[in-house]
Amino acid sequence: MPLIRSHWTRPFRKYGARWSLGLLLTALALAQVSGAVRIDAIERMDTFFADLRMRLVKPVLDPRIVIVDIDEKSIAEIGHFPWNRKVVARLVSQLTGHYGVAAAGFDIVFSEADNTSGYDVLDSLASHEMKDVGGFRARVEAMKQQLDYDGLLAAALEDQPVVLGYNVAQDQRKGELPAPFFKVDDLNGRELPAVTYSGYLGNLERLQSAAATGGIFTALPDPDGILRHTPLLMRIGDGYYPTLSLATAAVALQARAIVPRWDTNVADMSARERANGALDTLLMFVGQQKMGMPIQVGENLTNLIEFRGTGGPAGGAFPYVSAADVLAGRVKKEALADRIVLIGTTAPGLLDLRATPVNSAYPGVEVHANMIKSILDHSFKVRPDYADGIEGLQVVLAGGVLALALAVLSPLPSILLAAALAAAVFGFNYWSYTGMDWVLKMAMTLVLIAAVFVLNVAWGYFFEVRRNRGLVSRFGEYVAPELVAQMAENPEQYNMDGESRELTVMFVDVRGFTTISEGLTPKQLREYINLYLTAMSEDIRSAHQGTLDKYIGDAVMAFWGAPVAFSDHASRGVATSLLMQASAQRLNQDFLARGWPELKIGIGLNSGLMHVGDMGSNIRRAYTVMGDAVNLGSRLEGITKVYGVGIAVGEATRAAAPEFTYRELDLVRVKGKNEPVAIFEPLALARDTDQATLDEVARWHAALAAVRAQRWDEADAMLAELRALAPQRGLYQLYVGRIAHYRAHPPGDQWDGVTTFETK
Known part of the structure; x- marks a missing residue:
């Protein structure tokens, strides 16, 4: 008799705790479905699933x-x-x-x-x-x-x-x-x-x-x-x-x-x-x-x-x-x-x-x-009087089966069973909606399936997460999720120690943000800046896998080439800047439709040797970049306003990303640097640039050469043609004004064609 009792009680000793926890979760889920308790997150999930269910129904054109x-x-x-x-x-x-x-x-x-x-x-x-x-x-x-x-x-x-x-x-x-x-x-x-x-x-x-x-x-x-x-x-x-x-x-x-x-x-x-x-x-x-x-x-x-x-x-x-x-x-x-x-x-x-x-x-x-x-x-989607009973039965069946079965199944059958039950719940809910016009809830049942599944088979997964948690927590806020996953595969190759690398840095700023903030209520301003920062951050992280450094008010700082090294970091930066300008235009259409102020951004981009790593104080630290090349990128963002362009890149970036078409803007000497640098506006991938744009750029470069050679009449004539061709381009008007200034104040034979900026 004791042997028989031992035979029957062995499964309870082995699986009893997990069975009890699974059934306890089922009881809690049943309380939510019956209304005895209310979990707002579950209600929000039901709303999400209801919206999703409606989107899945294919429309049929009704000519009536x-x-x-x-x-x-x-x-x-x-x-x-x-x-x-x-x-x-x-x-x-x-x-x-x-x-x-x-x-x-x-x-x-x-x-x-x-x-x-x-x-x-x-x-x-x-x-x-x-x-x-x-x-x-x-x-x-x-x-x-x-x-x-x-x-x-x-x-x-x-x-x-x-x-x-x-x-x-x-x-x-x-x-x-x-x-x-x-x-x-x-x-x-x-x-x-x-x-x-x-x-x-x-x-x-x-x-x-x-x-x-x-x-x-x-x-x-x-x-x-x-x-x-x-x-x-x-x-x-x-x-x-x-x-x-x-x-x-x-x-x-x-x-x-x-x-x-x-x-x-x-x-x-x-x-x-x-x-x-x-x-x-x-x-x-x-x-x-x-x-x-x-x-x-x-x-x-x-x-x-x-x-x-x-x-x-x-x-x-x-x-x-x-x-x-x-x-x-x-x-x-x-x-x-x-x-x-x-x-x-x-x-x-x-x-x-x-x-x-x-x-x-x-x-x-x-x-x-x-x-x-x-x-x-005569067809309305309604919640029947017996909806609570149907949903309660779903919870009891799904929770009971999983609580008893997953404790004894290996991982693969457990995954298949949980997936099959979730699919069955979703399928029944969808059929009820489309075939019976019933509006039923399923979030609690799906959450219960997931909870019981995690309880029984996720220990190995948690162990892996624990092993890589340090790396993910360090870099998860900075880089795209797919890069974190790549780094997690070989965590020993990556760290936050300071080092010098060839990188590309970007600075982005909103034009006239003070005026914008004065024209919006605090709530509108919060939504305005949140939509803008979200769109810019997604372009940086998701599209070309940049590292998001920080937000500085309405400004954004990012870089490419660290912690994961990219040989094409400059190309990724230029492509991202073009994408961000397109996103800003789409956002601007939405903002104007809401009656909000116009959104315009300026982007400065520069490549070169930079110090990258975990920097800061004992109170607060951040993974960031420093150096002269970084400072020049910041200056380039500031002077986009002067040249009436959305993007300005340094000479090193242009050289490292030759697959784009560029318009040279000027030779400049920014504050804090003695050596002049050529700056350029990227327009598009060279293969996507139309002939009209190429012709305009060629004529502009000829006009720029005439300015630097002090052939004022020739340059004036060329600029007049360009302004007729593109009257909205502020760059041409800028140089018309400069020529007028040089006529009145000749720069002399030793002039090197450089524009010096005394302010940041």
């Missing part, structure tokens, strides 16, 4: 809903936006009369009167300065109707299936509200919680009265700034008003009414149900349907937006047509006839872009298109 886009083409043809109401009236007439759309929803509010026709000026003249001119008053009165642009738009809206958009607001009431779908008194004592606002920014009364109805287009992003949910109805005062998507769908389907439907009678509801409303669906009564078309709603009448595609004309979910083409009648009738159209804009400068799970710059008008599609398809 068309976006009439006020795009850059439309602005170029019609003029800057907002357009006058006469143009909008023509657009409405084209859509409703010529094309016969089922409904048109405007993702635009018309809250101010349109006085662009000039009628007010004419009326004032007729009443004052020209009141005695015969016939002038009568002529002005005759023109009133055709110059009343708001009246033209109101006439175009009359008896047409057009929905005007408007905003909600707190403590502000402007314009006119449409009729609500229903009021508090219509609920027969039931509570119906909704997103509530006390005010609104509506359309002009004459326009809203002429339109079929109106819809709210206010976006309500989540706390992280991402738009994931939208109400179908909002409460303003004692009325429940539709959003633009619901209102437009109702007009297109010719709905007689939309009312709430509860699953239970108010008398049978619990106190909690009465407080929460226990609302199951809205009912849209279409045509003669007595039962109505059900529209599912979530908490506070808010639904998850099912984003399809990446948004925009190339997003793949909805067809786009240019508003200019609609106005000109260039769109085929069958493309718009009986379609639901939404009028909005994707032009970057008009700022109707939203951060969404599928795109950080998603057209706001397409948010409404996605909701309309869900309404038409």
Whole structure:
């Protein structure tokens, strides 16, 4: 008997501790899923997975809903936006009369009167300065109707299936509200919680009265700034008003009414149900349907937006047509006839872009298109009542199997089992989303799988990390991760002791940063500098494996060739500087779209012998470079402003990276150095440089030679041709001014052509 007991208890003695820990982790995960505990990190992971799941669904083009886009083409043809109401009236007439759309929803509010026709000026003249001119008053009165642009738009809206958009607001009431779908008194004592606002920014009364109805287009992003949910109805005062998507769908389907439907009678509801409303669906009564078309709603009448595609004309979910083409009648009738159209804009400068799970710059008008599609398809992504039970079962199965199995399996089968379970959880979640329209959480189950796996098989990995931890902690902040991995393979070859090497150093600085900081709030300035430093750091570390030395306010210092030696360190530095200027231009477009100050950077690059290593004091040390070559790199960054260029490199860098095309800028003697040095502006890889650029550079070098030979007239003529060719290039204007100075103050026969800088 003791032998039998020993046989059965041996596995528990051997694996019992790991089984217990695995099951304990499973119990903790079950507590999170049930709501007994709440871990914010898990909630954020679920949000991430939900966003990822939505991005994985491939879009299918839906021709029923068309976006009439006020795009850059439309602005170029019609003029800057907002357009006058006469143009909008023509657009409405084209859509409703010529094309016969089922409904048109405007993702635009018309809250101010349109006085662009000039009628007010004419009326004032007729009443004052020209009141005695015969016939002038009568002529002005005759023109009133055709110059009343708001009246033209109101006439175009009359008896047409057009929905005007408007905003909600707190403590502000402007314009006119449409009729609500229903009021508090219509609920027969039931509570119906909704997103509530006390005010609104509506359309002009004459326009809203002429339109079929109106819809709210206010976006309500989540706390992280991402738009994931939208109400179908909002409460303003004692009325429940539709959003633009619901209102437009109702007009297109010719709905007689939309009312709430509860699953239970108010008398049978619990106190909690009465407080929460226990609302199951809205009912849209279409045509003669007595039962109505059900529209599912979530908490506070808010639904998850099912984003399809990446948004925009190339997003793949909805067809786009240019508003200019609609106005000109260039769109085929069958493309718009009986379609639901939404009028909005994707032009970057008009700022109707939203951060969404599928795109950080998603057209706001397409948010409404996605909701309309869900309404038409009777398909909303919902979290079922039994979701917690499904998620709890996932946790118990995954945690139990892994806790028992991984303790006895070798590493490879353990990895395969954990991977298979994670894939199964993800696959089931994705199938539930796409096949059943269920929104389920899976982060806790995946975290549990990872935690149990690490508990059982990661000891060897931790040992390897411990062996290389010193090296990684030393260099992880400076160099690209792939270089740290390379160094970790042979840690004995690398150290932080001081040594002298041929390296390339870079200094980067923001132009006019003081002015920029004065024009932004502290929060905006933080985001501005963080976006800039992140982009520059990624270009340095990831693209060409540079070593990020330090941030000096808005400035960045980096170098190439240490701790990992590169024979092509100069080429990597030049290529990175060109990449950073391109990144700065892309960032600048985003900044300008936000209304932020313009971003311009100057880059100085120099190669030579430098001291590199761990330097500093007993209080603080850093892995950095020092030496004359480093100082020259810093000076070159400073004098880019003088020559009106984004990049300036030293002669040694140019010689070490001959595969690029360069424009020589000058011979300079910087502060602190007696020997002059030639400086150059890198333009592009030689193989990528077009002939026009090569010709311009050759003509410039000829002009520079004429300046150094003191042939002022010849140089002036060449510079005049170059300025006509590239009037924006400040370098040419600089030398025109220098020639004028040299004419008045001849440098003499002994002049060596060197420009001396007395300041840093």
